[in-house]
Amino acid sequence: MKKNYFFYLPVFFLLWNISLAQDSNSISRDTLNALLDSIEESIKEYNYEKAIEDSHSLINLAKDADDQYFVAKAYNNLGHVYLDLDDRARARRNYTLGLEYAQKCSNDTILMRSYNNLGNIYSEMPETQTKGINYYNKVIKLAEKINDPVESVVPKANIGWTYLDNGQFEKAYPYINESLKTVDSTKESYTRKERLDYLYSQLYMLHGRYYSHKKEYDTATYYFENSIRLAEEDSLILPAAEAYYEYAEMLEQKGDFEKAYLAQEKYTEYNSKIFESKKLRQMEIANARFNLNEYRRNLELAEREQEYQEEIIEKSKEKVIIMVLSSLGLIFILVFLHKVNRDRQNLISKLRDKNKQYKEAKDEAEKLSRLKTRFFSTVSHEIRTPLYGVIGLTSLLLEDKSLKKHQGDLRSLKFSADYLLALINDVLQMNKMESNEVKLENVSFKLKDLMKSIVNSFEFTRLQNKNEIHLDIDENIPPFLIGDSVRLSQVLMNLVGNAMKFTERGTICIVTRQIERDEEYSKIYFEVEDNGPGIPESKKKVIFEEFSQLNNSNYSYQGTGLGLPIVKRLLRLFNSKIRLDSKEGEGATFSFTINFKIDNSKKELPKIKQEVFASSNSSRKILVVDDNRINQVVTKRVLTKKDFKCTVAGDGEKAIQLARTNDFDLILMDVNMPGISGLEASKEIRKFNKEIPILALTAVEVEEIREEILAAGMSDIIVKPYDVQQFYQVVYKYLSLKSLPEEV
Structure with missing residues (x-):
């Protein structure tokens, strides 16, 4: 059961009679009062359509008469109507407006009623209960101000009931106890017995709930039994049902299940009566809601019809204006499109010319790029070839002990050659990267x-x-x-x-x-x-x-x-x-x-030092193939210095003949030669000898011909000019591989 049964007491209890000094000669005041009575009668009979219509009429009349009291009363009545129709948003809005006008009219009684109404609305929702309690406290303060303790009974009881429902029993007790004391001390001021019994029944029930929680079952039983007695004497169905429900809960908690069962049966009996009463009331409300909806619907239809007619008149004027503006706009658009099209044609013509110029510039740039690349490649080869002789001969002269007094000059010469080679390599490398090659x-x-x-x-x-x-x-x-x-x-x-x-x-x-x-x-x-x-x-x-x-x-x-x-x-x-x-x-x-x-496919071969071969170099035969006589001399001098036997061939055809008729251990093959190139010569040699190591000697960039060299059957590449020590390392590497057993 909810505490709102206490909030909505019979009209004669909640809607306090307010004695107002009225001027008997004031027709306006009498009319407003009669309209107010009609509204309250319509609410009792669930005639909400008439109640709403009369309330709005009362508001308009009262505002015209500048009577804030009747405006406040009308808004409060509208709040009751919407609360019955379960439209709590509208109820809260009208109660709030009622409070605003109650504050303007400086009438404490109507102000307390407005505060109490808003307290009823907000205290029902857990998230706004604090706000509801604040409104109840405002009623209590006003009652103290006018020294009317009777007016503080209901808000104090409602605050206590709210705390009980939230399980805050110690907070609740001072309020319900104070309410009971106030009723005891002012009982002679209540002219109707059923109103007094209603208050006592509800307050006894709240005390019973408190003492039940405290497990003081004898005291709780006293309060519950008195609450039930008063409710049954005056046929107060709601208080009786509430009291029996809480009494049964207390008996079950106490362990007196037989009495608890009997109390539960009585609760069910009274609850059935409440249900029937509620069902009848809901039917009345539903019928009233239907009538109200019909009233609203008809009103909305009439308003729409009026608006529609006004719109038609307004739109007919707008259409003329729109047509004129549209015509002007269309003319402007046509002129604008003509100008845009003309400018577009001019731009397309210019773009064609620019594209043609761009294509010509692009073709020229690509041509220059190809020429530059070819130039660098050619220059690189042509410069590296003589550098091979310079660096090679300088390296050999540096090792000649008889030239010791010229060591400084020779080192400077070699350094200059190395620097020139590095310069060529850097420029060529940058050129290749710029060409994305x-x-x-x-x-x-x-x-x-x-x-x-x-x-x-x-x-x-x-x-x-x-x-x-x-x-x-x-x-x-x-x-x-x-x-x-x-x-x-x-x-x-x-x-x-x-x-x-x-x-x-x-x-x-x-x-x-x-x-x-x-x-x-x-x-x-x-x-x-x-x-x-x-x-x-x-x-x-x-x-x-x-x-x-x-x-x-x-x-x-x-x-x-x-x-x-x-x-x-x-x-x-x-x-x-x-x-x-x-x-x-x-x-x-x-x-x-x-x-x-x-690379997991290879295993490191045993290290064989150059000294191992040094003693047997005289038996090693190497074929040197190069068309440049200076390079022949340099390569032969480098090899004979390590006691290798060298045979020189000046072209690819002679190299093939010598390789076919001699048993060489290694071939050093120049790549670019007139007639049969080193690539073609290597392919021919591989037809009759697949085992002999063939090392390519080239001054061309490795990346340019790597795939061709390997495809021709050559074993490795030595780029000219080379470092002598590196040259020896590569030569010894392939001689050692040739000399190792097959299982290594």
Whole structure:
């Protein structure tokens, strides 16, 4: 059961009679009072349509008469109507308006009624119960102000009931106890017995609930039995049902199940009567709601009809205006479209001319790009060929002890040749990357051999600058990796060369570390560190731009400024980035990481030192095929220095004849020769000898002809001009492979 049974007492209890001093001669006042009585009678008879209509009439009349009291009464009655129709939103809105006008009329009685109505609305919802209690407290304060304790009974009881329903029994008790004391002290002021019995019955029931919770069952029984007695004496169905329900709950809690069952039966009996009464009332309300809806529907139809007629008149005027404006707009659009079309034709004509010029410029640029690429390739080959002779002969002369007094000049000569070769390589490399011709190769290589070869190639520069090089290779790195060893070598050569150029009497550390590894891939960290002058913060980005250089105190080794830009672009092909850590005066560290695929198909062959072959080199026969007489001399001198027996062929046809009639251990084959090229000669030799190692000697960029060389059956490539030590390493490598047993 809910406490709202207490809120909505019979009309004679909740709707207090207010004695107003009326002027008997005031017809306006009498009319308003008669209309108010008619509204309250319509509410009792569930004639809500008439009640709403009369309430609005009362509001209009009262506002015209500037009578705030009757406006407040009318809004409160509208709130009751919508509450009965279960439209709580409208009920709350009208109760709120009623409160506004009650405050204006300065009538404490109607103000208390408005506060109580809003308290009833808000206290029913858990989320607004605090707001409802605040409104009840306002009624209590007003009752104290006018010194009328009777008016405080209902709001105090309602507050106590709210706390009981929320399980806040100790908060509830002061309110219900105070209400009971007030009724006891003012009972003689109640003129009707049934009104007094109704209050006592409800207050006794609330006390019974409190003492039941406290488990003071004797006291609770006293209050419940008195509540039931009073309710049954005056046939108060709602209080009786409520009292029996709570009484049965208390008996069950006490363990007196027989009495609890009897009390439950009485509750069911009274609840059935309430149900019948409610059903009848709901039917009355439903009928009233239907009539009200019909009334609203008819009113809405009439209003719509009126609005429709007004709209038709208004639209007829609008249509004329719209047609005029539309015509003007259409004319403007046609003029605008004509202008746009004319401008479009002019733009299309200009665009055709521009496209034609662009195509011609594009064709010319592509032609120039092809010519530039061909030019660089040709120049590269033509310059490298004589450089081969210069570098080769210089290397041989450096090893001649009889020329010791010319060692300085020879070193300078070799350094200049190496510098010129590096310059050619940098310019050619940058040209290829700008043309997007650089593609990564995936070949098997040994990282350890590659790193050692790079270190050896800087031996002359190291001695010249009085530097030390430390190479630290992680032993956990797999022996064979798959990747582009040539591009990796270019990256490291540029970084080491850069460190060597800017460092004098210092240390260069080259580090490789394996940082991640699984069954297929090995991620390797590379680092080149020097203790040179370092790089200022403002120059850290500039040095990766083409042709940019820092001031270098080592004037014997300047450069093109292409090294680091080449490194940056090459690492981009590896999906990697160069990292620079440097402070001015504290050296610089360049680092990067590359993920290589592991070559599990190869096993590291036993190391065979060059000394093993040194004693037997005299029995080794090598065929040198080259059309350039200087290159023949250089290559032959390099080989005979290690006691190899050399036979020279000046063209491909003679090379094929010599290979067919002699048992050579190795063939060094120049690629570009007049007549039969080195590629064609190798293919012919492979028809009758598939085992002999054939090493390609070429001054052309490896990437341009790698696939052709390997397809021709050649074993490996040596790019001219080459480093003599590297040359020996490759030669010994293939001689050792040829000499090993097949099962190795």
